[in-house]
Amino acid sequence: MNLDEKSRMPDDAILEAHTRTFSKSESDGDGVLSMPILGMALFTMIFVFGGIYLSKYSGDFHPFVFDPEGEPPSWDVGADGGQQVAVDGEKLYKRNCVACHQADGKGLPGAFPPLVGSRWVRGDPDRMVAIVLNGLTGRIEVAGNTYNSIMTPFSSLLDDEQIAAIATFIRSNPDWGNNADRVSAEQVSAVRASHERSNAWNVEEILELYPLE
Amino acid sequence: MNSPSTEPLTAQSRLNEIDRSMQWPTILLLLSAVVWLLTATAFALLASVKSTQPGFLAGCEWLTYGRVWAAYLNSMIYGWGGNALFGVGLWILARLCRRPVPLPGMLLIGAMFWNLAVTIGVGGIIIGDMTSIEWLEMPAYAVPLLAFSSIILGVWGILVVRYGRPGPVYVSQLYVLGALFWFPWIYLTAQIFLVYEPARGVVQAMANMWYVHNLLGLWLIPAGLGAAYYLIPKISGRPIHSYYLASLGFWSLALLTGWGGMRHLAGGPVPAWFVTLGIVASVAMALPIAIAAVNHNVTVFGRWDQVAASPALRFVVFGTISYTLASLIAIAMALRSVSEVAQFTLMVQGQTHHMIYAFFTMTMFGAIYFMMPRLLNQPWPSAKLVQTHFWCSTVGIIIMLVALYAGGWIQGWQMNMPTLDNYGNPVHLNFLSIVQNTMPWLHARTVSILILGLGHLALAANLLWMVALAILSCKKALCPSNSKLVPETAVS
Numbered sequence: 001m002n003l004d005e006k007s008r009m010p011d012d013a014i015l016e017a018h019t020r021t022f023s024k025s026e027s028d029g030d031g032v033l034s035m036p037i038l039g040m041a042l043f044t045m046i047f048v049f050g051g052i053y054l055s056k057y058s059g060d061f062h063p064f065v066f067d068p069e070g071e072p073p074s075w076d077v078g079a080d081g082g083q084q085v086a087v088d089g090e091k092l093y094k095r096n097c098v099a100c101h102q103a104d105g106k107g108l109p110g111a112f113p114p115l116v117g118s119r120w121v122r123g124d125p126d127r128m129v130a131i132v133l134n135g136l137t138g139r140i141e142v143a144g145n146t147y148n149s150i151m152t153p154f155s156s157l158l159d160d161e162q163i164a165a166i167a168t169f170i171r172s173n174p175d176w177g178n179n180a181d182r183v184s185a186e187q188v189s190a191v192r193a194s195h196e197r198s199n200a201w202n203v204e205e206i207l208e209l210y211p212l213e
Numbered sequence: 214m215n216s217p218s219t220e221p222l223t224a225q226s227r228l229n230e231i232d233r234s235m236q237w238p239t240i241l242l243l244l245s246a247v248v249w250l251l252t253a254t255a256f257a258l259l260a261s262v263k264s265t266q267p268g269f270l271a272g273c274e275w276l277t278y279g280r281v282w283a284a285y286l287n288s289m290i291y292g293w294g295g296n297a298l299f300g301v302g303l304w305i306l307a308r309l310c311r312r313p314v315p316l317p318g319m320l321l322i323g324a325m326f327w328n329l330a331v332t333i334g335v336g337g338i339i340i341g342d343m344t345s346i347e348w349l350e351m352p353a354y355a356v357p358l359l360a361f362s363s364i365i366l367g368v369w370g371i372l373v374v375r376y377g378r379p380g381p382v383y384v385s386q387l388y389v390l391g392a393l394f395w396f397p398w399i400y401l402t403a404q405i406f407l408v409y410e411p412a413r414g415v416v417q418a419m420a421n422m423w424y425v426h427n428l429l430g431l432w433l434i435p436a437g438l439g440a441a442y443y444l445i446p447k448i449s450g451r452p453i454h455s456y457y458l459a460s461l462g463f464w465s466l467a468l469l470t471g472w473g474g475m476r477h478l479a480g481g482p483v484p485a486w487f488v489t490l491g492i493v494a495s496v497a498m499a500l501p502i503a504i505a506a507v508n509h510n511v512t513v514f515g516r517w518d519q520v521a522a523s524p525a526l527r528f529v530v531f532g533t534i535s536y537t538l539a540s541l542i543a544i545a546m547a548l549r550s551v552s553e554v555a556q557f558t559l560m561v562q563g564q565t566h567h568m569i570y571a572f573f574t575m576t577m578f579g580a581i582y583f584m585m586p587r588l589l590n591q592p593w594p595s596a597k598l599v600q601t602h603f604w605c606s607t608v609g610i611i612i613m614l615v616a617l618y619a620g621g622w623i624q625g626w627q628m629n630m631p632t633l634d635n636y637g638n639p640v641h642l643n644f645l646s647i648v649q650n651t652m653p654w655l656h657a658r659t660v661s662i663l664i665l666g667l668g669h670l671a672l673a674a675n676l677l678w679m680v681a682l683a684i685l686s687c688k689k690a691l692c693p694s695n696s697k698l699v700p701e702t703a704v705s
Contacts, residue, residue: 001599002522004592005583008450011308014443015381017452039458042503050493057492057549059485 089169092162096154105176111149113142116176119212121167125183127210128167129191132158135200153200160188232587234313235304238320240588242300243581244680245328247673249292250574252335254666256285261659265652275339283350284338289569290348290428291331291359297577298436299324299366302389304584305443306370309386310377319369326362330355346407348425356404360397367393384459388439391467395431399424415482419475426474429568434536435466437573440580441509441533448526448583449519454511455504462504469494469501476547480556495547502540509533524599528579531607535571539564542618554625559651563617570665571610578606578672585676591683598675605668613661620654 094103100112107114115121120142121128135153139146154163164185171180232239260282262269270276307314314320334351337343342352351359370393374386403424406412412420446453453459475483475491513520513530520526542564546555555561582599586592593599627647 001524001596003524003596003599004586005448005523005525007447007583009446009452011311011447014446014452015309015311015383017446017456036455036458039500039503042500046497046499050497053493053496054486054489057485057489059489061484061486 089165089167092158092166093169096158097166100151105170105173107142107147109145111147113140113145113147115170115178117178118142121170122178122180123213124210125167125171125181125187126191127206128171129163129183129188130195130210131201131206132163132167133188133192134197136203136206137200138202140203150200155192160185160192163188230313231307231311232304235307235317235320236588238317238324239300239304239584241321242296242303242324243585243588244676245324246293246296246300246577246581247669247676249288249296249331250669251666251673253285253289253293254662254669256281256288258659258662258666260285261655261662265655265659274341280339280341280343283343284335286348287338287350288331288335290433291351292328292335294433294569294573295327295331295363296324297574297581298392298433299327301440301577301580301584302392302436303366303370303373305385305440305580306389307373307377309383309443310373311380312377314373315376316369316372319365319372323362323365323369326358326365330359330362334359344408347421348428349403349407349421353408356408360401360404363397363400367397383442384456384463385439385443387460387463388435388442391463392432392435392439395427395435399427399431418478418481419483419487422477423471423474426477427471429565430470430473431467433569433573434470435463437532437536437576438466438505440576441505441529441536444525444529444576444579444583445509445512445533448523448529449513449516451512451516453508455508458504459508462501462508465504466498466501469497473498473547476552477556477561479549479552492547492549496544498540499544502537502544505533506537510537524593524596524603525579525583527603528575528582528606531603532572532574532576532579535567535575539567539572542567554629555621556625558621558625558628559617559654560621560625563614563621566610566617567614571614575606575610578602581672585679589679589683591679591686593675594678594682595675598671598678601671602668602675605664605671609661609664609668612664613658616654616657616661620651620657623654624651 101107101115102112105115113120120131120140131151133153133155136151139148141147158166164183164187167183167188170176171178172182259270259276260278263271263278263281267278303320334355337352337355338350342354343350344352370390374390403420406420407417407424411417442453442459472494473491475487476495477491479488479492481488510530510533513526520530545551546560546564582593624647627642627650628644630642
């Protein structure tokens, strides 16, 4: 390796070669030919590819589709003017309940009771709210089958509004054949205030307070 | 500056005078560049070890992974990259303007402010003031000084051209001036859109990608290309293949790079046409890439003895070949069918390192090997250390690129590839096991950083030795009073 290397081209020579190139192409009047034919081919390929790709993958973008006079799309917010949809009952159900009662609300035979067509969730909303708040243990008969397992309490995990949303989703879900009344957060808070207990209900206690219709 | 009027100078002695007029600021820039390179290597090593051994030095809050990684990126890009870019670029600019530079004090102040700003910025990252924006992690209090010093250095570059000898413009001057102009522009724009008046929603991601892409494509890459365009004819003695193509290459790079950044957002919540435009611009980069490949590599092709004999040229040629490869890989990774595998994997890091290290850093090493003997009027003391540096850098970067490209491709392929669970349902591989599978590649990355660090130490040792020799012998170049004694052929 040559540590004491000399430069083989002075700066003036670098610049002069540059000047020669440009003066030649200008005086000959054929500057275009300074582009080699392969370069032209590459240039053309890039243009063809770019045009096709842009038109194919631009997601129907068009600069003139924006309509400043256009009406924003409207959504059906329901009879209550959208007041109740602040908390999404379906989402909360999926997060908290599907593990046992399943996404279709039919539960697991022999283990967890169904919510579909269940008398326990219809009628007086306080019964269902009380069970969700404090949980339930022991033998229970739902839709002709007997179950014996534990439902966990949710009083410390969910607030009144969330429990109301879940109860409303379950009780008024037409896919599940339920069309009972909505449940409001005030109703949940009234049930929460009506009894001071930390342990789970058993079926007899619930039926005594909230008999099935 | 008044000497040309008294007697006509030969090209050789005028060159000495140019080097002398900007000697100290340039030496400061190049030496600080090497110090930052060593700092960045230490941070990189620490971050790489931490990514496989999270417990390593975990007790120290200042050395947590997030901070060390950001400190590595910033000291590499702004510390090493910035100092090397300004030192090499401005020197090439002054050389091609063929007159001693005006106001060398301004260059010195710019260089000192730049280093102060990067020190404050990297220190701020380490003590925990970093922002969460990629490549803009430096805290807000370092930003004004960094921007200000880049403007000082840019204005100084324009002054060099203004007071230089009028004449033809060589493509290296275009590249260097481009880099000097683009940095303050993209840096301030990104700071305003991301830190001071943050844009909302996805526009933030778009502004960030625009910045990251342009910092590499409009700052580091032009500087590297400009240096290669200057050094290759200078050392090999052959004019570059085509000057006509060279300026077409510059303008197409300037036109296309700014659009290309949006390709990094493929699959993100941005309008499809935006990403498509980025992909088309990235593919169109084939034109400037092909031009650079022809001009750089064809010029030295077949002259491998000459390349191997020159300490500077071997680094530069390694860099330009890497530029072609890294750019082709970038084009491939822009295509949607590839990016659906490659995106968010180690491959992205691999491509960035391919460009920043294998191209930019290697080219800057070459420039430093060419410049330092001329600035100090003292040849490199040890050929063995140069060899060590070259082979450590070559082997280290090849190991790193193989590890990151291969590891990244496997990682992306596993994340996309469904496997079947026990019941025959398609499930994706557990994310944690995919992360586990990258471990061998990350170990390889640590090894590669160790090897690179060895090379950097060889460079630093050689450089220190050289500076010590120059100071001890107090050569003419270091003592301007007897500078007339420089033999005309000694430096050029």
